[in-house]
Amino acid sequence: MIFIILLVMVAGKLFHVQIVRHELLKGRAEANWDREIPFGGMRGDIQDRNGNLIAGSKLAPTLYFMPSQNHDLESSAAALAAILKTDTAELTEKMSQKEYMVKLAPEGKNITEEQADEIARLQIDGLYTGVDYVRQYPNGELLSRLIGFTGYDNQGLAGIEYAYDEFLQGTGDKIRLYTDAKGVPLPHVDDGFQTGEKGASVELTIDVPMQKVVERELQQAMEKYDAAQALAIVMNPKTGEILSLASTPTFHPAEYKDVDQSIYNRNLPVWMTFEPGSTFKIITLAAGLEEDVIDLENGQFNDPGYVMVEGARLRCWKRGGHGQQTFLEVVENSCNPGFVEIGQRLGGKKLSSYIRDFGFGESTGSGIAGEAKGILFSEKAFGPVEQATTAFGQGISVTPIQQVQAVAAAINGGYLYRPYIVKEIKDDSGKVLLSSSPEMRKQVISEETSKQVREALESVVANGSGRNAFTDGLRVGGKTGTAQKVVDGRYKDGDYIVSFIGFAPADDPELLVYVAIDNPQNSVQFGGVIAAPIVGRIIEEIAPLAGIEKRKDQLEKEYRWGDMETHRAPDLTGMTKGKIGSKLHTYRIEWHGSGEKVKTQLPKPDSLIAVDDVIHVYTE
Template identity: 50%
Template sequence: MKISQVTVRKRLYFALVFLVIAFAALIIRLSYVQLVAGAEITKKAEDSWRRDIPFQAKRGEILDRNGIRLAYNISSPTIMAIPIQVKDKRETARQLSGPLGMSEDLLFKMLSKRESSVELKPGGRKLTAEKAQEILALKLPGIVVSEDNKRFYPYRNLAAHVLGFTGSYNQGLTGLELQYDERLTGFKGSVSYLADAAGRKMPQSSDQFMPPLDGLSLQLTIDQTIQSIVERELDQAMLQYQANSVIAIAMNPNTGEIYAMGSRPTFQPDKYQEVPVEVYNRNLPIWMTYEPGSTFKIITLAAALEEGKVDLEHERFYDPGYIEVGGAKLRCWKKGGHGSQTFLEVVENSCNPGFVTLGQRLGKEKLFSYIYDFGFGKKTGIDLKGEENGIMFKPKQVGPVELATTAFGQGVSVTPIQQITAVSAAINGGKLFKPFVSKSWIQPKTGMVLEETKPELVRQVVSPETSKKVREALEKVVAQGTGAKAFLDGYRVGGKTGTAQKVVNGRYSPNEHIVSFIGFAPADNPQLVVYVAVDNPQGIQFGGVVAAPIVRNIMADALPHLGVKPRTEQVEKEFKFGEPRIVTVPNLVGKTVSDLYEDMNSNFQLATSGTGNTVIRQAPSAGARVDQGSVIRIYLGASD
C-alpha cells in the first residue's frame, strides 16, 4: 500500500510537535529542578550523604538554696567508630581491646557493622579524659571521640533520696533527676560531615557543628549545711540504736520550704547498684506510712482549742491510768495514771485518757473535719515522686473506740511529710502550706532566674490565737514535760513526743515501736520545725528518750546557721532527779591561780595548760551555757 506525501507530512508534523512539546517539558522540568526545587533536592541529597557524630548537652546542675552544687557533670568522653573509615578492622580491634577492656572479637564485630557510626560500648562509654587521650594517641583511622559527660554527686549520699540519680545515658531514674528530667536534660548537638556511598568523607566539604543546648539548673530549698547536720544525726542514730530505719525532715514552718530531708538506710547515687532496689526506690519521709502516736495529739489539741472545748490552765482532769470506751479499757502510758492534773499538764504528760476526753468533746465529725483540714488522708503535693496518702477511718467506720484511739494517734496512718506539714500549720499561725523542695530554675550561662516557686497557702486551719496557745503548751512539754531531752538552753523550743506500737501480722507488737519527736523553735516565732522518727530502736523505746535528743542536736546547730540568735528568756526547765543543771561559765581570764580556786565552786571542773600564775585564755568562753560539772580548760601565762 502506497503512503501519500500528505500522510507523511502529517506524521512528520505530529512527530515534530511531540518532540517540541517533550523538549519544552524537559526544559521546564530542568528549569524547575535548577531554579525552584534545586535547594530542596540538594538538601535531600546532602541529608542522605550526611553523617552525624552526636554531642551530649550538659545536664543542668542541682544546687542548694545558697548555690552550693549538689549534682553536676564531669567530662566523660565516649569512643565511637566510623566503620567504613576503619582500614584494618582486625588490627584496630586488637589495639583497642586493651584500653577499652573489651574482647578483640566483640570489637571486630562492632567495627564490621554496616552503619555510619558505632558506639564502642560498654568499654568505650564514659571514659576519663586521660583514657580518651590515650586512645586518640593511637591515631587509628575511623576512631573518633564524642564529647560526653556523667553525673557527679560531690557529697556522696547527701540528700540521696531527694536528688535521685541518672542512668548510663544521663537520663533521670529516681528523685528530682526523674521528676524534672526534661528540663535538666537539654538538647543534643552534633558534628556533621558529608560522605559518599562508601562512607568516605567527601573532599572539599566542610563540617557543620550544631552546639548542644544545655539543660537548666535547678536550685532547691535544701540547705547543704542543715542537710549535713541531719545526715550526721541519722548516721549516729542508726549506729546507736540499730533501728530498722530512721527518718528526719527539717522545714520552714512559715513557707513550706524543706531545709533537709533524709533517711536511713541510704545509698550513693553513683553507686545505687550496690544496694537493694527498695533502698533507693523508697523515699521514706514521703513514702512510709505508720501510726504516728502522740505527735498526732497536737492536732486534737489544736481542734479542741479552736472549738472552745477546753481551758488548759483552769480546767482539771483526773487520770486513774485508763479510760473505758465502748467496753474497751484504753490505758495511759504511765502505770497508775497521773491523777488530778490541769489539761495543760495533760498535754505536758502526754496523757492518753485526757486526749480521749478531748476527742469525745469534739465528736467524730468535728475531729475528723480538722484532721482532713490539716492535710491528713491525702498527698501533700510535694514535688517529689512516690508520695503516699496515709490511711484514715471512713466516717461509717468510726465508732466510740475509733474516735478515742484517733484522738491520741492510734488506728490512723500518716506519712512523715504529712505530720510535719500539719504541725507547722498548728504552730505558725494556723496556715497550712504546701511543702516543696524546688526553689527556682536558672539559666546556666547567664545565671538568670527563669522561674521561681512561691509559697502556696492551702488553707487557714485554725486561728492565730489558737496557734499561739498550741505553741505555749508545746513549749511547756519540752521545759516541764515528756520532751525534756529536747530542751535547748538559750532557745525557746516547743515539741511533742510520740511512741506508737507497730502492727505486726495484724496485731500490735508489745516489743516493736516507732518512736518520734517533732520540735520547733523559737516557740514564740517558729523559724524551724524538725521531725524525727526511729523505727524499732533497740533498747529503750520512748520518743522522749530516743528521738527528742536527735531533734535537739539538729536544732542546736541549725538555728545559729539560720541566724536565729539565742536569748536569755525562756520557760525555766524543770529538772528531774539525776539530770545535770545548766550553768553559765564565769569569766576567769585575768584571775590568778590562787583567786581562781577560791572563787570556783562545784559547778565546774578545771583543767590547766601552760605555765604561769595568771589565766590568759579559757574554753569554753565566758557566758557559755554548759551542763553542771563540765570541764573548763584554762591556759596559764605570765601577767602583764
C-alpha cells in the first residue's frame, strides 16, 4: 500500500511538472539556453497631408557573429573583410572576442542588400544577418529642417523625428537561437521568432507640391541676392494648418554630420526672432479700425517725413514725407508717422492689449520643436517713444510664426487660430493615436474690421508698396516689411531682413504666405522690391493646388512711371496664320506645329503680358 501510494504521488508530481507547469518550466529552461539576434525596429513613416512619403524606412541589415560556432576565424574574417571593405586584422580581433555574440559594428552595420546577398553565399559558420533599417528620403533635402533626422541607433535627434520619437519608434523582431553554454546549437529545440511592431505613422499638414515650390523660390532668392538665410511659411488662415514651412540653407538628413549644427538645430520660422518692421503695421491698423480711431477713406494725415515724440525724431522711410494723405494712403505708402498717429490715438494700454491678444509675447503652441516666444516691452518700459516705435514694428522682437498667426486673425474674420503641423498619428493597424483639428483661441477683432483690413491690404498690392506681389487674376493682399538688424543692442548699418506677407483671394483668404530674406545683397534692401515678387510667384503657382481659380473682379494695378507697360493678351484660338499676320503684326508670335489654325496659346487669352513678351501659339 505504501509503495502504491508513493507511486501515485510520483505520477502526480510528474503530471504536475509535465502538464500543469510545463510552459513555465520550459520558459525558464529556454531562458537559460536562448541567444537573441535583435532586429532593428521599423520606424514609422512621416507623410504629408495627401499621403506622400517624406521620410520612410528601408532595409539595411546588420551582422552578428557567435565566435564559439566558428572554427576558422582567420579565413572567415578575411573573406568578410573583402566584402565589407575593411581591415582584416581589425575584423579578426573583433570576431575573436570572448563573448557569446558580437555585433559587427560599425563595419557590418546597415550594409547594402548586395553585400548581404554576397555574404550569405559565403555560408560562414556563426555569422547571422539581423534585419535593420535606415531612414530614406524620397525628396532629398526637402523639409529637412522641419523633419530633422535620426542617429546611429535610429532614434530621433532633431525636428519632427525628435518631437514625436515616442510614436515613430518601432519594436524590432527577434530570432531566438537555443544553444548550450559553449554556443553549440541544441538539436532538440527549434529556434524561435518574436514579432515586433512597426512605429506609428505621422501625417503632417504639409503639402509636398507646395513645399517644392516654396523651397525652389527660396533657393533662387539665396543665389540671386547672396543672402545669409531665408524662410517661408504658408498657412490656411481659416484653420491654422501649416501647408509649407521652409528654411534655407538646407541639408540632407542622412548627412547631417557634414553640416554646421546651427543649420539643423534652428528651424527658422519658429526659432528666429527679429524686429518685424512694417508687416507689424497690420496689427496696428486692425486695432485702430476696431477701436474706430481712424477712417480709411475720409480721415486725413499730413506726413512731413518725420514725427517728434518726447524729443525723439522718428523718420519715415521717405525722407521728404508723403504730404497730405488719407489713412488708406498711409497704409498703401507704409508711412511710419501715420502709424505713430494711429498708435497715439489708441493709447499705450490699448495698443499693448491688442498686441498680446493677437498672440505676441507667447508661444503659438504649434507643436514644432524649438519655438521661441519673442520679446515685448514690459508695462513699465512702454513709454511714449516705445509705443510710437512699436506701432510701426520697431523695438520689439517676434517670430515669423507669431506674425503669420496674427495676420491670419486680422484677415479671416478676426479669429485667432492656433497654428499646427501634425494632422494625425496612426499605428500600423490604422488606429488613431493622436489627432489635431482647427483650434480657435479667441476672436480679437470683428468681422467688419477684418473686412476693412483685407480691402486695405489688397489696395497695398494694387496701388501701394506691395505692387510687386500683384498677380493677374488672383486677388492678392499683403504688406511689406523692412527691418534693420540689431547686434549687441545697436542697429547694424546695411544689414536688413526684408519680408512680405501676402494672402489670396483678398475677399475670402485661403492662403497666407510669409517670406523673409536675411541680409540680401545685389539689390535695394526693401521688402517690396525683394520679398514681394517672391510671394506673388508662390501664390500664383500654389493657388491651383489649393483649388483657387483666377477671376476678373480684382483691383487693377495702377500704372506708375517706371512700371513695365502691360496689356491683355488677345485671343488667337481658331485664327489662321494669314489672319494673324495681317492684323496682329505688332505682337511677337512664335509658332509651334505645321497646321494652319491655332488650337491653343500661351499665355492664355486676356492674361496680362508685357509689351515685349512672346505669345506662343500651337496649331492643329
